[in-house]
Amino acid sequence: MNILFVADPLVSFKTYKDTTFAMMRELQKRGHTLAACEPQHLQWQTGHPVTALVRQIELTGDADDWYRVLHQGREALHTYDAVLMRKDPPFDSEFFYATHLLEQAEREGAKVFNSPRALRDHPEKLALMEFAAFAPPTLVTRSPEAIRHFHAEHKDIILKPLDGMGGMGIFRVGPDGMNLGSIIETLNQGGATSVMVQRYLPEIVDGDKRLLVIGGEAAPFSLARIPQGSEIRGNLAAGGKGVAMPLSDSDWAIARAIGPTLAARGLLLVGVDVIGDKVTEINVTSPTCFQEIHQQTGFDVPAMFVDALQTVMNSSNG
The missing domain is CATH 3.30.470.20 (ATP-grasp fold, B domain)
Incomplete structure (x- = not known):
């Protein structure tokens, strides 16, 4: 198979721990060929399929110069056997637009994993709400009053932004309510931003x-x-x-x-x-x-x- 990775810049990879690199290494070991691009390289012009400025690469086995570029050019995504969307969060507006271009590529015959529509339909903080039987008590709201009521009920809570990653913007507020107002102001931004609140799990x-x-x-x-x-x-x-x-x-x-x-x-x-x-x-x-x-x-x-x-x-x- 010829596999295209849509990912962050290759030069940013920490290969000793990077999961996308581990996927590439296993695919090459099995004889598959690799290509890579970034979301910013995706392009869609009327009357043409979705394309990307793509680099065909080969892993070298070297820890530092870990890949070599065999070829570079603009290619239609549907010409690849599979397209792996591996762009790291945050799921911002550009990520959102990239999923629409990838979905168009699917209509043209590309096989994209994870599915672009499924990426949009399963925001990472909200997706658990569908499976409430396995979720802790959770609230998603813009209302400071609702957050205060949730704290009054559960006493010890975690607050976090919906678009955070890597632990960014996570706060704990205990039974004394210390700094709850300030934290709400920071995360909620005057009612402009939704906040996820969960009961603290010891x-x-x-x-x-x-x-x-x-x-x-x-x-x-x-x-x-x-x-x-x-x-x-x-x-x-x-x-x-x-x-x-x-x-x-x-x-x-x-x-x-x-x-x-x-x-x-x-x-x-x-x-x-x-x-x-x-x-x-x-x-x-x-x-x-x-x-x-x-x-x-x-x-x-x-x-x-x-x-x-x-x-x-x-x-x-x-």
Whole structure:
């Protein structure tokens, strides 16, 4: 297969931990060819298919100069066997527009993963609300009064912006309500911005677990992102420590309940964040943690992903 990655600039990759790089390495190992572009390189002109300024690449195996460019030019997306949308968050207006161009490419025959429409339909903070049986008490609102009532009911809460990533903008407010007004003002911006509020889950001390659901099935290990020091955030980007561990019974129950539903909607790869036995986020844009789990447990997550991709491709071609 000839695979096109729509991703962040290749020069920004930290290959020792990057999941997109791990996908590329496994695909090349199996004899597939690789190409890459950035969302800004997508183009759609009337009377023409969606194209991108694409670089055909080959991985070198070198830690620093890890790829070489074999060819560069403008290519139609539908000429590739699969297009993998791996642009990191935030899901801003340009990401939104990119999904529309990718959806047009689908109409022209391209096979895009994750599905552009599914990316739009499953905002990462809100998607968990569909699966309320597995979610902690959660409120999404612009109303400061509603947030205050939620705090009065649950006493210990977490507040975060809907467009945050990597632990950005997460606040905890305890029973004393210290700084609640200031935090609401910061996040809510005078009623202009929606805020997600959740009951604090003390199980965070054991880690915010990332479950990887691939082709509707869970990888058997999660990566628990464990807060360090006085932090409440387990995100690796916020200094959390990543520890791989086998899925618990409740993890398996969550994955089996929601995985097939999301896969049927075109979400080949999903990262489900779990604290204790509660889902706190469902990540669909560019889920990570492949390399950390592989390195710590020996379970080959990149191979599982490529197996699932090949299965979907064979099924669609059949």
